[in-house]
Amino acid sequence: MTAGCPSAPAPVLRERGQHEVFCGLTSIIWLHRKMQDAFFLVVGSRTCAHLLQSAAGVMIFAEPRFGTAILEESDLAGMADAQDEIDREVARLLSRRSDIRQLFLVGSCPSEVIKLDLAKAAERLDEKFAPQVRVLNFSGSGIETTFTEGEDACLAALAPRLPASDKRQLLVLGALPDVVEDQMRGLLAEIGIPEVAVLPARRAGDDPAIGPHTRFALAQPFLGDTKAALERRGARHIAAPFPFGEEGTTAWLTAVAAEFGIPAERVEAVTAAPRARARKAVAAAREMLDGKSIFFFPDSQLEVPLARFLARECGMRPVEVGTPYLHRGILGPDLELLGDGPRLSEGQDVERQLDRLRADRPELTVCGLGLANPLEAEGLATKWAIELVFTPVHFYEQAGDLAGLFARPLRRRALLTPEAAA
Numbered sequence: 001m002t003a004g005c006p007s008a009p010a011p012v013l014r015e016r017g018q019h020e021v022f023c024g025l026t027s028i029i030w031l032h033r034k035m036q037d038a039f040f041l042v043v044g045s046r047t048c049a050h051l052l053q054s055a056a057g058v059m060i061f062a063e064p065r066f067g068t069a070i071l072e073e074s075d076l077a078g079m080a081d082a083q084d085e086i087d088r089e090v091a092r093l094l095s096r097r098s099d100i101r102q103l104f105l106v107g108s109c110p111s112e113v114i115k116l117d118l119a120k121a122a123e124r125l126d127e128k129f130a131p132q133v134r135v136l137n138f139s140g141s142g143i144e145t146t147f148t149e150g151e152d153a154c155l156a157a158l159a160p161r162l163p164a165s166d167k168r169q170l171l172v173l174g175a176l177p178d179v180v181e182d183q184m185r186g187l188l189a190e191i192g193i194p195e196v197a198v199l200p201a202r203r204a205g206d207d208p209a210i211g212p213h214t215r216f217a218l219a220q221p222f223l224g225d226t227k228a229a230l231e232r233r234g235a236r237h238i239a240a241p242f243p244f245g246e247e248g249t250t251a252w253l254t255a256v257a258a259e260f261g262i263p264a265e266r267v268e269a270v271t272a273a274p275r276a277r278a279r280k281a282v283a284a285a286r287e288m289l290d291g292k293s294i295f296f297f298p299d300s301q302l303e304v305p306l307a308r309f310l311a312r313e314c315g316m317r318p319v320e321v322g323t324p325y326l327h328r329g330i331l332g333p334d335l336e337l338l339g340d341g342p343r344l345s346e347g348q349d350v351e352r353q354l355d356r357l358r359a360d361r362p363e364l365t366v367c368g369l370g371l372a373n374p375l376e377a378e379g380l381a382t383k384w385a386i387e388l389v390f391t392p393v394h395f396y397e398q399a400g401d402l403a404g405l406f407a408r409p410l411r412r413r414a415l416l417t418p419e420a421a422a
């Protein structure tokens, strides 16, 4: 155990052992929905293809915007052949699909893929297909990424390619469902910030321009590399708690507003009605959550802001908050609000963490799919971390749904074991 920095709320348990999380390819599922003219070509194995298909569910659309170029050992008799094969695959795809404006070559784990220079392939293809199609690469490999880091790798690859601008402007970073993004734009416009750039944009042509007068706020806490890439372009980060729940959303909006010289009173006046709606919606779930203990395994990197929301707005008692990376430059304001109560852990040694879980016997455990079933069999209520990134959970209008996601498994368990609810 090592002590954190002086302002740290509590010592942090740092673990580097076996971990059980999905890989970054999972991010493609929400990225392809958001980036409507992008195609994600995974260069990988059959396992990667299966993961994508099962994570996406049954693909009901005829022309999906992601696919897998499967490389087998035999394809790699010579690396030149593999590069030619990628070129052929991409040429075939782009000749068929004139709607594609940006193509991402996505790396994966198999050793044969690791040996391939995908950056070189992307560069070559980018030149060949410019300006109609932009070709970039990033890694979604499970060796390098957890499931939300795929988005970070994708956006960090985009950041150096964004046009330059000297304009003073707000940029919001992180893929939000369109309906949530529109709500956010509405709130910011009412506060007095009518022009908001977002990354990722819905289409390549709407890419934000970046420069020293860009101020950016994160909508997702797992974008550390993208944050660094934007800072290298001179943009400045607005530190704030994440917009989960009434308090988090108000604090986020207030921090953004302050950066643009807009007083907190204006934010309060504009948000009075949605705040009241959020409070009311959260109160409905709070009945089930109040006083209940919760344990987070490290999965989505959303753990710290969610624990803050559940503790402060829903009355829950976080006992351990595990997160893959504890990025204080990003999570500082949430850590401060979370306070000294819960044990913080960074990274994972799954066996040791399971021992602590069994000693704590929390009323709710947030974990990956692989752990959920065995823990349910041990009589513990679980919540799948992955649902938290597939469900709209940001800002006021989703606060009730967010609390409801945690109330549901507790309600189900109470029905299964009525004595547990007593």
Ligand code: SF4
Pocket (backbone or CB within 6 Å): 023, 024, 025, 044, 045, 047, 048, 049, 051, 107, 108, 109, 110, 140, 141, 142, 143
């Ligand atoms: S990238 Fe790696 S971890 Fe992810 S599905 Fe492919 S082989 Fe598995």
